[in-house]
Amino acid sequence: WPVFAPYIHAINRLKKERGAVILAHNYQTPEIFHCVADITGDSLQLARDATRVDAEIIVQCGVHFMAETSKLLNPQKTVLIPDGLAGCSLSESITGADVRALKERYPGVPVVTYVNTSADVKAETDICCTSSNAVAVVDSLESDTVLCIPDEYLAMNVAKKTNKKILTWKGHCEVHERFTAEELLEYKAADPSIEIVAHPECHPSVLAVSDYAGSTSGMIDYVKTKRPGRVLLVTECSMASNIQAEVPDVNFVKPCNLCPHMKRITLPKILDSLLFMTEEVLVDPAIADRARLAVERMVNLKQ
């Protein structure tokens, strides 16, 4: 990638000079994922790793709620996001005031909030979850009924794996809600050997026709271990590009759905971020302590 080389070189040099670490989500583009990231992973891994980094500066290559989570866990460190407009349709689907209204409507029902939310929402929450631990988090609670918000489909998928009654919200991931069981069955009809590996933000009817469902890292591990001849990753399509080199024997079928928010992060913006120390992610101190508790409860949950 000759066009990227000067950026990669400059970012890696500046990163060392500044003593910064780059955390990148599995949906980042290959030149970020492979050439400048120090740590890659799914939301839970990135949150856990954020508690272990020594560096004083964290550059979060992902969406805003991920950077906010890193800041909550590292209040003394500088957390930068190369584009502060990198949002998330799930995060935007609910506010702290909405959660307060839900708690009034369902008094005493514990609230599990997906990490894909703002700190304001997390502050109203008993415990956070990600796609990789949602069932374990729900089952860790005493109550027979649990509010699992804001992702309706994740909540429906969790409901299938727990005995608890799950109440939810109407938030959806704009990338995963586009996949349908019908289109996946057409792929299967054309080639019955194809394996379908889906993210739990998809509708339950999509998971019903899938061979495996799990977090982004769960999906990667499945492909690396199982080595299907042909596989369809029902998720953001940078993932397949990121792991293709490690599994040259696997043929990825790509119905390409990109997350426009994740794609806001680019090498030039990462370089600017390190050069000018922008955009710094700050969390209102009035909500930070309560939001941090919800994230820490999740990170510390024994699984």
Ligand code: 13P
């Ligand atoms: P993971 O926690 O599985 O990485 O998912 C994050 C996300 O935003 C998926 O759309």
Ligand code: SF4
């Ligand atoms: Fe949010 Fe969906 Fe993008 Fe993930 S893929 S950041 S859930 S909009």
